[in-house]
Every structure is written in C-alpha cells, then in structure tokens.
Amino acid sequence: MDISPKITECEEYKILSTHLANPEKTDAILEQLTTCAKFSLSNDKLESHLLELWNSILHLSSQQPHSSNQQDSMVKLLQALVTDAPSLKDTNGKEVEVDGSKVWRGLPLFGQQARECWNFPDDKKVDTKIRDAWINVNAFVARLTAAAVNEHGGERPGYNALDHSLYGIWSLRNAVEEELENLPGKTTVDASVGAAAVWILYAGRTLKGLSDSDKTYSGKVAKPGFKCKDQEWRGYNKDRWQLWTKELAKAKSLVQDDSIQDLVKQAMEIMKQ
Incomplete structure (x- = not known):
C-alpha cells in the first residue's frame, strides 16, 4: 500500500x-x-x-x-x-x-x-501491520460500494461516485484466481485471502447482484487470473461467482491466523445464501 x-x-x-x-x-x-x-x-x-x-x-x-x-x-x-x-x-x-x-x-x-494505494506488495513477505491495513482498506472500499450499489446490482441514485466494485474483482482475483502457494509467506497469504473475505462480508449481496446481472468493464481491467486464464471474463458473472465460492473454501485451508479464518468462514456462509 x-x-x-x-x-x-x-x-x-x-x-x-x-x-x-x-x-x-x-x-x-x-x-x-x-x-x-x-x-x-x-x-x-x-x-x-x-x-x-x-x-x-x-x-x-x-x-x-x-x-x-x-x-x-x-x-x-x-x-x-x-x-x-x-x-x-x-x-x-x-x-x-x-x-x-x-x-x-x-x-x-x-x-x-x-x-494509487491499491498496490498490495504480494511479491514479498508482509508483517501483520501491513496485513491488517490491507484488509481494513478493502473493507472500507467494499462498504462504499455496498452504499452505492444495491443487492440487485443496480445503482443507488446519487451514489455512483462511491461504486468501486472493480476493486472487488481485483481482490477476489488475487485471492482465489491466482496460485496462493506462490505468495512469499503465510502472512501475505492471510492478507490476500482476508481482503477477499471482507469484500464478501461487507458487500457480498452487492457483488452477487452484479454477478447475476453480468456487470462488465471495458478492456481487460477485470480479466481472469492465472487459474482461469482460458475464460473470457471481463467482469462479474454467475460462473465467476460460483468459482469464487468454491475457491474461497479451498483458500481457507491456507490461512494461518484464526481471526482471518473466521472472516473466511463468515464470507463462505454469505456466499452460500
């Protein structure tokens, strides 16, 4: 950051x-x-x-x-x-x-x-301070997005400036569409998975609504990660949401910190609803 x-x-x-x-x-x-x-x-x-x-x-x-x-x-x-x-x-x-x-x-x-601050240093080990800051700022931007977009994927009138749903894709892509095993250190893994979990925790209904309505973005800003490189995804869709649900459950096994494991567990419950 x-x-x-x-x-x-x-x-x-x-x-x-x-x-x-x-x-x-x-x-x-x-x-x-x-x-x-x-x-x-x-x-x-x-x-x-x-x-x-x-x-x-x-x-x-x-x-x-x-x-x-x-x-x-x-x-x-x-x-x-x-x-x-x-x-x-x-x-x-x-x-x-x-x-x-x-x-x-x-x-x-x-x-x-x-x-500018959305550059998580996933190429090196991070300490718990950076881990927590990364998770917290993700939660904040997720909260803003939930204030801007309703559970059906539609904009709440007047609040479009708060919509940063694209950042949700970036955080979930990093956590469940890339190879977490390649990240340097367990704390770095916890930070990546924890950031994805708080997006679901605070904006899960919004992201599900965007997935159901096939929200797309221009260019390749919302392209899939390495594990899904054969897909032509350019935003939210039902198939991507299903993959996130499955892969987040797998990512939980790589998380070391108990509090972040609990975040992931809460996120999984939301995604199953």
Missing part, C-alpha cells in the same frame, strides 16, 4: 481525525472541508487538497478495524459529501469540476487516489 505516513501531518487528516472522535457533528465537518476547498481553490491548489483529503481518508480507514464504528462513520461522511455538502463554485458562480467531476458530488480524484 502506497500511503505516506506524512499524511498524518496535513490539515485534512486532522479534520478527519476530529470527525472520528465526534462523528455526530457531520455538518460541522462538511463546513470545514468546504472552507478548506474554497481556500485551496483561491490559491490554485484544489487538486492537491483533494488528493490529500482522499489520502487521509484511505489512511484512516486502513488504521480502523474493519468492523469498527469508525469505518461506518467514514462511509457516512463520504455519503454526506456527495449528497449534502454544498457544491464548490468559482468566482463566476459556476460549479467547479476537477478531472470532469463536480466537487463534491463526483468525489473527483478519489478513485485515482484509491488506485
């Missing part, structure tokens, strides 16, 4: 940390974030501000246990940014866009920043 620890020094991180301590004061946090955005716009630093804001959110989410109330609070804050925060306007009264998306409705650059 590429999240610099220096992010904890920025103003955006401090604002968000305050929110986690007082999650009921959402309106006040939205006002603070809007004030920061206006200031950065006037100094031609809006993009930098947004990247630091999103990086702060991703870092904080990686440090909060996946089942915690703090993760719920972060999801609700992003939902509020999309639907409740006043749009940012320039001196001419025009809504400001960054990279083709409106601030705040489109959460511009959030997906780009999430992609």
Whole structure:
C-alpha cells in the first residue's frame, strides 16, 4: 500500500481525525472541508487538497478495524459529501469540476487516489501491520460500494461516485484466481485471502447482484487470473461467482491466523445464501 505516513501531518487528516472522535457533528465537518476547498481553490491548489483529503481518508480507514464504528462513520461522511455538502463554485458562480467531476458530488480524484494505494506488495513477505491495513482498506472500499450499489446490482441514485466494485474483482482475483502457494509467506497469504473475505462480508449481496446481472468493464481491467486464464471474463458473472465460492473454501485451508479464518468462514456462509 502506497500511503505516506506524512499524511498524518496535513490539515485534512486532522479534520478527519476530529470527525472520528465526534462523528455526530457531520455538518460541522462538511463546513470545514468546504472552507478548506474554497481556500485551496483561491490559491490554485484544489487538486492537491483533494488528493490529500482522499489520502487521509484511505489512511484512516486502513488504521480502523474493519468492523469498527469508525469505518461506518467514514462511509457516512463520504455519503454526506456527495449528497449534502454544498457544491464548490468559482468566482463566476459556476460549479467547479476537477478531472470532469463536480466537487463534491463526483468525489473527483478519489478513485485515482484509491488506485494509487491499491498496490498490495504480494511479491514479498508482509508483517501483520501491513496485513491488517490491507484488509481494513478493502473493507472500507467494499462498504462504499455496498452504499452505492444495491443487492440487485443496480445503482443507488446519487451514489455512483462511491461504486468501486472493480476493486472487488481485483481482490477476489488475487485471492482465489491466482496460485496462493506462490505468495512469499503465510502472512501475505492471510492478507490476500482476508481482503477477499471482507469484500464478501461487507458487500457480498452487492457483488452477487452484479454477478447475476453480468456487470462488465471495458478492456481487460477485470480479466481472469492465472487459474482461469482460458475464460473470457471481463467482469462479474454467475460462473465467476460460483468459482469464487468454491475457491474461497479451498483458500481457507491456507490461512494461518484464526481471526482471518473466521472472516473466511463468515464470507463462505454469505456466499452460500
């Protein structure tokens, strides 16, 4: 994961940390974030501000246990940014866009920043700290996706900016469509399988709905992993969901940590429903 620890020094991180301590004061946090955005716009630093804001959110989410109330609070804050925060306007009264998306409705650059930290170091051994951070950030993005897409695979009106279902494919592909035995170290295996499990745990119904509705993506971004290389999958489908169900059960036997084994067990129960 590429999240610099220096992010904890920025103003955006401090604002968000305050929110986690007082999650009921959402309106006040939205006002603070809007004030920061206006200031950065006037100094031609809006993009930098947004990247630091999103990086702060991703870092904080990686440090909060996946089942915690703090993760719920972060999801609700992003939902509020999309639907409740006043749009940012320039001196001419025009809504400001960054990279083709409106601030705040489109959460511009959030997906780009999430992609930057979506580089799990599966080519080397990881420690439990990195393992847990990887599982936590996967759970957070899964929660966002479940807030954006219903159990039938349809978008919830107004929340399309929170849909990162493609990342679910990436995490499940790494865990059950590749050769886990080739990963360097048991903790690395636990991290990969645990990340897949929390996607099912927090967005399983959504992913099943996307599978039933054959959700596809352009190009080869959702291509199958090595064990399924002969398939022509380009997204979610029923056959892929069935394979995930079978292979996740097999992957459980490779997991060492008891708590992650329990996550996988919970995920398997959801997939059987």
